[in-house]
Each structure stands twice: as C-alpha cells, then as structure tokens.
Amino acid sequence: MSADDFDLSQPELTTEDLLVLDDPRFGPETVAIVTGAASGIGRATAIALAANGLTVVAADIDEAGLDETMAKAADLDAPGTIHAVPTDLTDDAAVEGMVDAAAEAGDLRYVANVAGMQHIAAIPDFPMAKYDLLLDIMLRAPFLVAKLAMPHIRATDDGVGAIGNMSSVHGRYATQDKAAYITAKHGLNGLTRSIAAEGEGTLRGFSVSVGYVLTPLMVNQIEDTAEERGISEREVVEDVMLGQARTKEMMTPAEVANLFVFGFSKHGKHLNGGDMLHDGGYSTTYE
Template sequence: MQNKVAVVTGGASGIGRAVAEKLVSLGCKVVIADFNSQSGNATATQIGANFIQADLSDAEQCRSLIAQAAQLHGSVDILINNAGFQHISPIEEFPVEQWNKLIGVMLTAPFLLIRYAWPMMKQKGWGRVINIASVHAMVASPFKAGYISAKHGVIGLTKTAALEGGEFGITVNAICPAYVRTPLVENQIADQARTRGIPEDQVVTDVMLKNAAIKKLIEPEEVADLVAFLASNQASSITGSSLTIDSGWTAQ
C-alpha cells in the first residue's frame, strides 16, 4: 500500500485514529477528516497525516473533502467511512432533527463520499472502500433507532457498491464491530444508565457485554488491523462482505 492515498473520516480519535495510524505505518498518504478541528489537527500532526475539517452532514463539504484530498495527493485510492455518533432515547422521544443528522452523517455521507471518489478509483482500476458499520448493522438494541437504521443501510450500500465496482478493481466491504473501547462508547455509558435506569457500572457488564462470548471491550487496533488487510492486495477477492469483530455476539 506504499503511497496509496487514504481518506479516513472520523479520524481524530477512536477507531478512526487507530485506522489512520495503521495506514500511515504501511506507507499510505493519509487524510483525516473530522468535525473537531482541534483534535483532528493534533492527531494528524502526531501520526504524520493531513487533516481536513468537515461537517459530513453537509453534502457540499463531502464533495469538497474528496476534492481537497485529491488536490493534496493526486487521487483517492482508499476510503474509510468511519465517522458517526449516537443518540440514545426511546422512539417516542427521539428528536426528528437527531434522526436526520444521524442518517445524514452515517448513511448519506458514505454514499456521497463513495460517489465522489469512485471516478478516480475507476480510472486507476483499483480502489478500496471500507465502511465501519457495527454489530448493530446486523442486530438491533432498544433506544438507538437512528443509529441502527443508518448502520443497516450501510450494509445495503456496501453490497450495491461492491457489485458495481467489481469490474473496475474496486472492492467494497463493511466491518461490524461490537463495543470498541473509544470515546464514543465511553460517552454512551451515562446515557445508557439514565435511559435504562441502572447504575453506570452495570452498563458494560449487563448491556455492552451481555451477548458477547468474550467478555471484554474490543480495542481500536483490532479493527485497524482488519481494515489494513481489506485494503491490501491480498484481499482483492473479498467484496460485498460484512465482517464481524463482535466477540461472538452474532453467533447466537
């Protein structure tokens, strides 16, 4: 992957940062995109990447992100759609604006970013799109209607893009992790405790790890290692797949 150009959304922290750092270590020219400019700039400086601030709920900023990355490095070869957030509340209390924002950032933005990067990948006859979905792209949990709907949609987008990209050397896959030790997950603990009416220390054991055979949070580096494999030439025949890192959650 030496000198391949990779765009990683939500790259300032958590899974995105681990993925960006891994790809830099493999010789990629990495562009981190994130809404948070302070942490995004800091991460880019620390790992040797470029940073572009972007609000992915804005279609024009999605277009501009890909255009700026191509201007920096000549093309976009690898696209990692990782950016996301959650809102936790019962359906009857779920704010419509939060629904629209979740769908915009986590489903519409991946579609747009793929659309804008696609011509460059087709021209080269090589491309990798890796969508960071979730175990919640395959199963549901209460109080996460927007997040789960968006992630289920990402699987459909992944499959469709894989079918269209095959003849051009473009592979498109999704990774579906269970709970990963990230700031996003840590911030959920208080929300889950409040919504479910249980102590915070019960959230990890009784909610996050309840369905897992391996009773531990997943580390971001584990996801980054799978991203690196899917982005490599060794994975050139894997496309349209949804690969789980879920500690056995969906084995039930």
C-alpha cells in the first residue's frame, strides 16, 4: 500500500469545529494579529478569532491565500472582521507597517505568531540560506512582532493581552534532518518565557506545542522525509509521524486554532510563560 491510502487532504473547516467563548474583550474593538494566516493553522486561527467577534489582522506573504482566508470566514458568517495585510516577515519595515495597521484598527491585545516553514536535510548538507530563512521567519520575526506589539498592548485601558507563539514537540526534543526547525522552536520557547517575564502579569506570553497537524506544510514534507530517509511515504506517516504518538491521528488546524482562542481568553489568565502541549503523548511516552 502507498501513502495514497491515507486521506491527507486538509479537512474542511466548519463552524462546529471552532471554540467560541464568552469573553468581555472578545469584540470588534479588540484586534488580534495572526501571522501565517494564508493557510493551515494560521488560516484556522484567524477564522477562529473572527468567529469570536475579534478584529483580525491576517499577515502573510501569500496574498491569494489571504483572500481565501477572508472568503472562508465570510462563508462561515464569522461576526468579526479579517483585514488582510500582505507582509514579508523578513522585511522589518513591512512588519512594522503591519503592526501599525493592527494598532490603527482598534485595541491591539493579541498576537498569534504562527508562520512557519520546513526544510528536510542532515546538518552537514543543510543549506545555510535555508537555515537563515527558517530562523528569520520562525524566531526573528516573532521577536520583532512582539517588540512592536507590546507597547500597544500596554497602552490599552487595562494593559491586558497575550502573545501566543506556535511552538512544537520539536521545541522539546529533536529528531533527525530538521535542525533549523528544531533550533527555531527551542528559541521560540525562550522568547515566550521572556515575554512573560517582562509582561508584569497582564501581558502574557504562552506557546502552543502539537505533534503532526494535517496542513499543506505537513503534507509537503512527507515526500521530502521519505526521500531523505530512503523509506516509503506510508512508512513516514505510520512510523515517523505517528509511530511514537499514543493518539493515532493527526490534529486538525481548527483544533490547534482553538488552543489560541482559549489561551487569549479570560480562561487562560494563568497561562503565562507556559506551553500548551497537545501532542497525543508523542513527547511524554515511549516504548
């Protein structure tokens, strides 16, 4: 059998998939930034926050993907508004303009640093240009967005807000051929704790760590991993991706997005500097 026996298509997002909470700050006057909002977890997070009535600034370099995100939110009748702000996260001026646009749209309180990418190669063969790009997008850009957003969050009437960072089980341990990704995620956990240390209790930092999620990024790396390790795509899915997990299914983007919704809400007020680990036992059990 081949990997084609698996359904690797991203599940269709529905209203029933989204966590909607009653929160006094979840309204149109509150703004949330979501990076990587053109697809996958970022798209689901932008839509989930809009479903909770927030104004969302959706940032991504993929303009067509951002249009699709906005269209999907409209299809689901999300009460919040999504503003697409095309942004190259490797361009400091573009990032600054995106954060300024968010601050102008209302009370900037929340940031979801979701944008990410992957490259599969052993360390001796890893192209430094790819290493630099991964670190720029997944570590430097979240730092810059936090740096620019924190003064705006502090300037709200009560200074309450949160910056959530998309980490990973690879922020806790390492596997082969993903050195840049692993380095970035470990660093992102440090950034999360640094935000918490400087947030004075009202401006929180937290991270979200999951295993394998059914996103375009994940589907694309199956073939790369199979080639790098010399195994079949089916073996990548069964043995590499889900072999160590106790929950034998991949998460959906909506399930991850709901963790950001909870983390930003009043129910997450004690989540500060911590990591929301939902990995099906991947990093906490072994045989």
